[in-house]
Amino acid sequence: xxxxxxxxxxxxxxxxxxxxxxxxxxxxxxxxxxxxxxxxxxxxxxxxxxxxxxxxxxxxxxxxxxxxxxxxxxxxxxxxxxxxxxxxxxxxxxxxxxxxxxxxxxxxxxxxxxxxxxxxxxxxxxxxxxxxxxxxxxxxxxxxxxxxxxxxxxxxxxxxxxxxxxxxxxxxxxxxxxxxxxxxxxxxxxxxxxxxxxxxxxxxxxxxxxxxxxxxxxxxxxxxxxxxxxxxxxxxxxxxxxxxxxxxxxxxxxxxxxxxxxxxxxxxxxxxxxxxxxxxxxxxxxxxxxxxxxxxxxxxxxxxxxxxxxxxxxxxxxxxxxxxxxxxxxxxxxxxxxxx
Numbered sequence: 001x002x003x004x005x006x007x008x009x010x011x012x013x014x015x016x017x018x019x020x021x022x023x024x025x026x027x028x029x030x031x032x033x034x035x036x037x038x039x040x041x042x043x044x045x046x047x048x049x050x051x052x053x054x055x056x057x058x059x060x061x062x063x064x065x066x067x068x069x070x071x072x073x074x075x076x077x078x079x080x081x082x083x084x085x086x087x088x089x090x091x092x093x094x095x096x097x098x099x100x101x102x103x104x105x106x107x108x109x110x111x112x113x114x115x116x117x118x119x120x121x122x123x124x125x126x127x128x129x130x131x132x133x134x135x136x137x138x139x140x141x142x143x144x145x146x147x148x149x150x151x152x153x154x155x156x157x158x159x160x161x162x163x164x165x166x167x168x169x170x171x172x173x174x175x176x177x178x179x180x181x182x183x184x185x186x187x188x189x190x191x192x193x194x195x196x197x198x199x200x201x202x203x204x205x206x207x208x209x210x211x212x213x214x215x216x217x218x219x220x221x222x223x224x225x226x227x228x229x230x231x232x233x234x235x236x237x238x239x240x241x242x243x244x245x246x247x248x249x250x251x252x253x254x255x256x257x258x259x260x261x262x263x264x265x266x267x268x269x270x271x272x273x274x275x276x277x278x279x280x281x282x283x284x285x286x287x288x289x290x291x292x293x294x295x296x297x298x299x300x301x302x303x304x305x306x307x308x309x310x311x312x313x314x315x316x317x318x319x320x321x322x323x324x325x326x327x328x329x330x331x332x333x334x335x336x337x338x339x340x
Contacts, residue, residue: 002045010039010048026058062305063093063116063139065103067123070079072250073221075283076292079276080122080144083298090153091306093117103130111137115218118305120144120298140308140315142301148194150320154308156301159322160195163290164202164246167272168212168323175335176270177212180233182250186218199246199274219247227253234261234269241336245273245287252283266334277328287332290325297323 007079008018012336013032021028021036028036064084069073084093094115100106103121109132110116113199117139121130124145134141135152143150146157171179189196193293197295207214215237220226226249234257236238245251251273258265264270265287273289281288298322307313 002043004045006043007036007045010043013037022033028270028338058117058173058309059115060092061096061116062088062302063098063119065098065100065106065121065123066117067099067103069100069123069230070221073252076248076279076294078276079123079278079292079294080119081300082278083295084120084122084302085298086146086295087162087299088306091302092307093302096337101233103128104133107133107137111139117309119144120240120301120305125310126194127192140305142308144297145195146322148320152318154301154304154318155320156297156304157195157322158196158290158293158297161202162322163325164199164204165206166290166327167199167244167274168203168206168214170200170242170272170327171270171333172207172210172212173272174333176212176242177336178237178240179211179215180237180240180243181206181216181244181246182213182219182233183216183229183246185219185221188221189218190217196246202246213239219250221247221249223249225252226250227257230254230257240269242270242272242333245271245275245289248273248275248279249277251275251285251287251289255286265332270333270336270338272327280318280328281331287328290327293323316332 004018005015011018013036017032018026018036040282054069058195064081066081068077088095088205093239098106100112103136107119118161119134119139119141121143122145124143124147126148128147131147131153142154142156144156146155181200183200184196185194204216230250230253254271263269271287273287274292275289275292276292308315
């Protein structure tokens with residue numbers, strides 16, 4: 001196994017100098033640092049995590065609090081988890097996934113045991129009971145998801161208000177005047193999933209402003225129920241020429257629903273979804289969609305958290321960063337068909 005002594009020998013410096021060059025704890029000339037870093041690359045040296053933890057009081061581990069809930073589509077949540085873990089790994093941190101039902105107790109246990117250097121919270125609710133403890137914890141934390149009160153916290157999320165407006169405006173500009181919006185299950189909203197109402201309310205408001213009829217439905221999160229609901233909605237609103245999906249399960253089910261009815265998009269109905277590009281590839285979805293930006297949100301959250309851990313940002317300057325929505329055009333929107 002390659003040691004720091006091997007790195008020092010190849011770089012032609014002392015063991016302590018090599019260690020300081022890698023840790024940044026003392027000022028080392030650029031020339032010496034370059035020699036040490038080149039030796040690290042040549043030898044494939046990986047610092048011992050336990051030794052580093054003792055030397056720096058850091059674990060090089062991030063705690064990720066996430067839950068796979070029965071009423072949410074698990075593959076969609078996995079995209080956010082991958083976004084966080086991939087960026088953490090790229091920055092030299094491992095990730096501890098914490099899925100306890102009692103998020104406050106989990107935060108307290110992990111924080112007091114010093115198992116991680118910081119926290120990232122997913123499944124953020126409008127009134128999230130974890131936030132009080134997180135604000136007072138000795139480790140910093142970031143959120144992927146906007147709570148009702150983000151005071152004192154770094155928050156990263158898609159701008160769901162802008163997303164709802166963009167969906168409606170895009171189809172209105174093409175000439176659509178009757179749309180269906182399928183949201184997540186209503187109990188997701190009831191337990192604090194405010195992103196559902198943010199998009200729906202914004203879409204309804206913009207539709208009213210533009211004179212567009214918008215039929216809103218809270219859909220199921222699994223098959224076969226969501227497939228049945230989609231078919232029923234198309235039957236109930238035959239005048240609708242556009243379908244907006246803020247429900248990943250509905251998006252995954254829609255190709256079979258349309259095929260079974262002999263319909264095609266956009267010839268018979270225009271479709272705009274809201275899900276990640278990776279999700280679209282996983283389920284081979286041909287629909288234009290607002291990217292939920294799972295990878296980007298995870299990257300930004302980890303970047304900010306690591307900066308706080310390493311002391312490179314002002315601790316008194318929390319940010320609320322809402323990702324501007326954009327539609328990935330996959331050819332599922334066009335002017336509305338002529339109804340006979």
